Structures are given as C-alpha cells and as structure tokens.
Amino acid sequence: MSMDAVKQIMGELRTLRTNQDEKVAGIEKQVNAIKEAQRIMEESVYRADSSEITGTDDQLKKFVGEDGSIRWTTGKTRVKTAAGVTTVTESGLLDTDENLSNWHVEMKRLANDRMMIKSMLVGDKSTPKMDLAIARHLAVAPRSIAAQISKANYDGSGVGAELIPDQFLAQLHMEYQVPTVVRSLFNEVQMTSNTMLAPRIDRGGRPYIKGTVTSDNPALYPVSTVSMGQAQITAKGLATRYILDEELIEDSAVLLLPAMQRMIAKDMRDALEDAIINGDATATHQDDIANWDIRGRWGSASLGGSNDHRRLFTGLRAAAFDKTDCTLDVSGLDSSLMLELISKLGEYAASDKVLIVSPEALYQNLMGLDQLITLDKFGPQATILTGQLGSIFGMPVVMSRFMSDDLAATGKYTGSGSTTGMLVVSRESWNIFARCGIQIQQEQDITSGAYNMVATERLTFDSLDAAAVKNVAFGFNL
Secondary structure, three states, X not given: OOHHXXXXXXXXXXXXXXXXXXXOOOHHHHHHHHHHHHHHHHHOOOOHHHOOOOOOHHHXXXXXXXXXXXXXXXXXXXXXXXXXXXXEEXXXXXXXXXXXXXXXXXXXXXXXXXXXXXXXXXXXXXXXXXXXXXXXXXXXXXXXXXXXXXXXXXXXXXXXXXXXXXXXXXXXOOOOOOOOOHHHHOEEEEOOOOEEEEEEEEEOOOOOOOOOOOOOOOOOOOOOOOEEEEXXXXXXXXXXXXXXXXXHHHHOOOOHHHHHHHHHHHHHHHHHHHHHHHOOOOOOOOOOHHHOOHHHOOOOOOOOOOOOHHXXXXXXXXXXXXXXXXXXXXXXXXXXXXXXXXXOOHHHHHOOEEEEEOHHHHHHHHOOOOXXXXXXXXXXXXXXXXXXXXXXXOEEEEEOOOOOOOEOOOOOOOOOOOEOOEEEEEHHHEEEEEEEEEEEEEEEEOOOOEEEEEEEEEEEEEEOOOOOOOOEEEEEOO
16 A cells, blocks of 8 residues: 555545535545545554664755755755766655654654645645644754754745744734823823813912001002913813724634724824824914824824814924923033023923923933933932933933924924924923723624724813913924
8 A cells, every 4th residue: 555545545535525415424434534544644654653764863964955945845956976066856855765863754744644634634724733743843853954944945835835834923013112101291180071161360469568547548558450360171082993804803813802902092092192292273283294194103194184183282392382482492402401491491490390302312312411310320219200211400301202303493394304302391280181081992893794993082181371381391403
C-alpha cells in the first residue's frame, strides 16, 4: 500500500461528502475509509516510530537555498560541481525519502497529518490546532537551520504557504499617542439643567474718607456702586457613531465590540481636549479648521463644518487672542521670556496655574532650561498633577498632542507653518461644566445586519470670570 492509495481513498471520501443525500447513508463507508487511510499512514515512512534515522540535524542544511530560504518541497536548486554551478531538481524537507533526525521525522509527520485532515475533513477551511502544533515544532528547530526557519519565506507558494500559518496577534494595535490629560486639569461642575446662570461680583464698592459734621445739614457719604455680572453657561452635545457589520463582529479573532467601545470613548476624550485647546465658538473660527487635520487625528473629510467639535466652545488659545495683551512671541525661548509670558496673567500669575505644551516644545525648548525640574528631582513627598512631566518656576508642565507643531508664526493655523506654542492657564478660573457624562449605546439593526454604536456627552468648557480677565496667556512661534 502507498500514498497513492491514501489519495485515492481521500478522493472517494470527498465524493461521499459532497453528495448531501448520501451523507447519512454512507456514514459507515466513510468510517471504514478513514480507518483504512489511517492504517496506511501508520505503515508509511512518515511515522516516527517506524522510520529509520539516516542522518543528523546538521545535514538539514542541505534544504537551505542560496537565498537563505527553506526548500520545503521538491524544486530547483543550484549545486556546485567540478564543472561549475549546475541547476538540479532535488526533493524538499517535507517530501524527501530521507529521515535525517527525529525532529525531521516529526516535522514530516505533522505536515502529512495536516494534509490528510484538510483533504479528508475540512477542505479549504483552516486547521488551527494543526497549525499551532507545526508552529511550536518549528520553534524548536535544530540549531543548524533555526535561523533560516525563522526568516524563511513562509508565504510563498510551494515554500510553505500550504503548511505554515501566518502569526495573528489577537489584539488590536494602536499607534502610540500622547495620553489625553488636559480634562483632568480642571474642576468639573455638574449641571442640573441645560443652562446655568452664575451671578458674580466683578468689583466691590469704593471707600472714601469720612468727613466731619460742621453743620446741621452735613454732607452725605459718597455712594459706591458694586459692579455685578452674570455668566451664562450652556451645555452642548457631542456624538460619535460607528456602524459595524454583525458578521465582522461574530467572526473577528479579537473581541471587537469591547475594543470599539474603548475606541469610541477615546474619540470623545480626544475631541474634548482638542476643543479645550483649539476651540472657537465665533462664527468665523480663528484657525483654518476646514483644512486642519491635527496630527492626522481626524481625517481629511468633513472638517470645519458647523458640527465640527472645534466649534463647541471657545478654547484656551482663542480666549488668549480675544483678551488684551495675553499673547507673546516666544521665539528663542529663555527664562526671561518664560517669566514675561507668565506675567501676562497679571495678578492671576499668583494663582494655581499650569503650563500646557506640545511634545516638540517640551523637548526642543523647555528641556534645555535650567529652571525646569523633572519628576526625578521632585522628591517622594511631591504632589503632582495627572500627566505632569515637570515643573518650571513652580508651575506644573503638562504635554498635549493637540498643541500642534504646524502653526503659522502668528500662532494660528493657516495651512502653512511649522511652529508650536504653549499655554499658561489659571486652573481656578476655568471649569468643565458637565450636564451628562459619556454614554455608549449599541443596537443591532436586523434590517441591515449592522450594529450601530453611539457615544454621546453633554458639556462645555468656560470661565465664570468676566471676558476681559487675563486668566490665560499663549506663547507662540516656538
């Protein structure tokens, strides 16, 4: 009996399996055929317990080609002879009659078992258990060919694609991004309705020198007027929606729904941080947001419209430009320029403030300043903010990827430029007013076979101070 007999049995089995009406009736015939094929395989030279070892592990090098690839099955190879280099046809590692080592015999057995399972049972479908067994066996290949095994072209036809599975990492990879931490810098005020009115006293009264009574009709004390104001805070909504194919969710090798839930929540955090730094609620945004895909985060489609998240509220950069003398060209930054930028806050420079910088500004402009104290010098008792990387002049330094490095020399985005900047912010003056936190909902649409996943949030970012108060300063042209 030979492998030709096994192939003939396999062909008969395929005929039985493809005829749906005869599947049940022919079940006994299929079982007998499988038993016969198994007997033949056990008697073949591919079984380790009946194979004579005729060589050593070192002789496996003969299956390595000039380019370092493994010759798995019979093919052309170049051999040096007395007459020069000659191209000949030689058997491969899997179909040679030789059994050079125990590892070699086991490798041929695994490959043969996989071939039989695919031919007799699963057809074109995958064989994950056999693939795993083969991958593990390849991982302990003899030293003589271990390096070539690890770099062999497994994907090429005839050199292993039929045998070796591609490795699949059962988790979604995401490129590194600077963590979003700006939201955590500010107090969060919970709103009980969509609009909140917050009265404030902008200025108190004025005392005068008290006069003396010199007549029966003394002069009245001068009147002082208390200046009052009111801030109106209105929450606005953000929403993100995904459409996911139900078959993709069912067939995915990773847990797709939880991964998408994490991703959609991250979308909301990223949008809020971008708006806190780059938002502008005026009719004409100060930046060319229709063409601004900051660090490739948002894509190039549908930017700058009326529903762009950077129109949600006026952020810190725009607020600094709106105020009088709250911006500074800090090109050639040194300690004196840094102090001048901080001084733009006036008396608010004495408040609890924070410095928000881009990654580029941190390493190109701040790390060289002697006044920057990094975390390793703070000491074990230091209190640090979430995401804080250092401290300068007693002010925490926090990095955000949404402080971009593509601004014009004016500090605004115009479509050209390669400068960056930094924000000095009075933390006590700014708050996140939240009406409703992030909510993630998903629903299956049975009429289309799709899942809708939606994340929503209602909030705004604002200051209760009067508009003219210098509670933020922006240093640009770094």
